[in-house]
Amino acid sequence: MTEHIRTAAPAGPTSASDLVREIYLAGPDGREGQLTTDLTALEDAVRAVLPPAVFGFVAGGSGTGATGRANRDAFDQWRLLPRALHGFTRRDLTLDLLGHRLPAPVLLAPISAQTAVHHEGEIATVRGAADVGLPFVLSSYSSHSLEEVAAAAGPGPRWFQLYWPSDDELAASLVRRAEASGYTALVLTVDNPSVGYRPADLDHGYLPLIRGTGLANYTSDPVFRAALPPNAGPEAVVRQWAQVNGNPSLTWDRLNRLREWTGLPLLVKGVLHPDDALLAVANGADGVIVSNHGGRQLDGAAAALDCLPAVRTAVGNTFPVLMDSGVRTGTDVAKALALGADAVLLGRPYLYGLALDGRPGVRHVLQCLLAELDLTLTQIGCGSVRSLGPELLAPAGPLGGC
Numbered sequence: 001m002t003e004h005i006r007t008a009a010p011a012g013p014t015s016a017s018d019l020v021r022e023i024y025l026a027g028p029d030g031r032e033g034q035l036t037t038d039l040t041a042l043e044d045a046v047r048a049v050l051p052p053a054v055f056g057f058v059a060g061g062s063g064t065g066a067t068g069r070a071n072r073d074a075f076d077q078w079r080l081l082p083r084a085l086h087g088f089t090r091r092d093l094t095l096d097l098l099g100h101r102l103p104a105p106v107l108l109a110p111i112s113a114q115t116a117v118h119h120e121g122e123i124a125t126v127r128g129a130a131d132v133g134l135p136f137v138l139s140s141y142s143s144h145s146l147e148e149v150a151a152a153a154g155p156g157p158r159w160f161q162l163y164w165p166s167d168d169e170l171a172a173s174l175v176r177r178a179e180a181s182g183y184t185a186l187v188l189t190v191d192n193p194s195v196g197y198r199p200a201d202l203d204h205g206y207l208p209l210i211r212g213t214g215l216a217n218y219t220s221d222p223v224f225r226a227a228l229p230p231n232a233g234p235e236a237v238v239r240q241w242a243q244v245n246g247n248p249s250l251t252w253d254r255l256n257r258l259r260e261w262t263g264l265p266l267l268v269k270g271v272l273h274p275d276d277a278l279l280a281v282a283n284g285a286d287g288v289i290v291s292n293h294g295g296r297q298l299d300g301a302a303a304a305l306d307c308l309p310a311v312r313t314a315v316g317n318t319f320p321v322l323m324d325s326g327v328r329t330g331t332d333v334a335k336a337l338a339l340g341a342d343a344v345l346l347g348r349p350y351l352y353g354l355a356l357d358g359r360p361g362v363r364h365v366l367q368c369l370l371a372e373l374d375l376t377l378t379q380i381g382c383g384s385v386r387s388l389g390p391e392l393l394a395p396a397g398p399l400g401g402c
């Protein structure tokens with residue numbers, strides 16, 4: 001299934017200053033045909049190349065789109081307060097997270113059905129992530145099986161995201177396969193008891209999974225296959241998946257079942273309320289991901305960035321807290337870290353890089369993000385991502401003591 005995939009040698013700069021220098025040295029001709037370095041402009045570029053239904057699925061949100069807009073507004077409402085003449089000549093972007101050292105506090109968020117936007121799908125994504133050394137979180141709903149993605153990743157770090165199916169035997173099988181394939185953490189998504197009300201998808205009558213895209217972990221699973229009728233065709237597969245998909249009866253106390261199935265660290269994704277963060281801690285989670293699913297689930301839900309400080313306060317300083325939803329730039333990463341996140345997950349921007357240019361597109365997006373994060377630390381006067389704090393932020397508007 002993966003033999004058509006190009007294995008382009010990882011190319012390009014290794015640091016922010018390299019990236020910027022290479023671009024200026026290459027001059028305008030060297031930029032011809034290259035993706036923009038403005039990561040907020042990628043969505044428009046993607047709109048021009050994807051079929052409207054696919055674009056609606058990836059870029060769209062739930063309901064009126066209020067939560068998607070709130071995610072961006074929340075970042076814009078904070079201003080950075082730089083300090084001058086700080087003397088830092090080097091910046092340290094590294095982070096130790098759950099026993100692994102990351103080159104920067106950024107992961108690639110789980111995104112389903114990636115062959116809908118590029119024929120290489122998650123294979124290209126995991127390779128683009130590995131080029132930069134950042135962990136890819138593979139969705140349960142991937143277009144290539146978790147074993148194929150692991151093989152393509154090589155030593156690149158990878159986590160597995162679980163949508164807990166209604167059949168525990170299937171859930172256990174997925175989790176055990178992930179552990180056996182070298183995924184080093186498990187992310188349980190809890191903000192999707194059912195798929196959100198998404199007008200774009202409803203108007204197009206389009207969901208990739210219903211078309212059979214994104215079910216590779218199921219069609220390759222022995223438990224799932226055993227439950228299929230003999231000689232089941234694609235329609236029977238989708239029907240069977242629809243039966244086990246979604247699990248609104250899940251409760252916090254069930255997290256201990258996961259502990260019976262795997263020794264992997266467990267993060268709970270999709271927490272907004274500080275009391276849910278506390279329940280995650282109380283039920284043995286190793287981390288939480290503050291997220292509203294990029295505004296795709298509950299329309300009108302609070303912006304993830306707005307929820308972050310209260311979650312951090314609730315769980316204390318040392319418990320791993322990650323966030324996603326609305327991160328678009330290096331300065332966004334700095335703001336999230338200053339407000340209490342240990343790391344962020346990037347969602348749509350890398351998917352847009354994938355849609356536009358496969359593995360090099362993913363790599364480009366990640367390099368641009370890290371370049372701007374690195375430059376942000378220099379400009380703000382901070383020697384390490386670990387020392388970003390609220391003293392470097394101010395709400396928009398006039399400041400009393402500035």
Ligand SMILES: Cc1cc2nc3c(=O)[nH]c(=O)nc-3n(C[C@H](O)[C@H](O)[C@H](O)COP(=O)(O)O)c2cc1C
Nearest residue numbers: 058109110111112139189293294324325326347348
């Ligand atoms: C097309 C698409 C598919 C997604 N699929 C999943 C998924 O399978 N599992 C999951 O936990 N989150 C999924 N998400 C949510 C992302 O993991 C992440 O929370 C969100 O994209 C972050 O917001 P951002 O896109 O604004 O960066 C998906 C998001 C998009 C855009």
Ligand SMILES: O=C(O)C(=O)c1ccccc1
Nearest residue numbers: 112192195207209293296
């Ligand atoms: O699109 C998503 O965000 C996602 O996670 C999902 C969940 C269920 C069905 C299809 C997609």
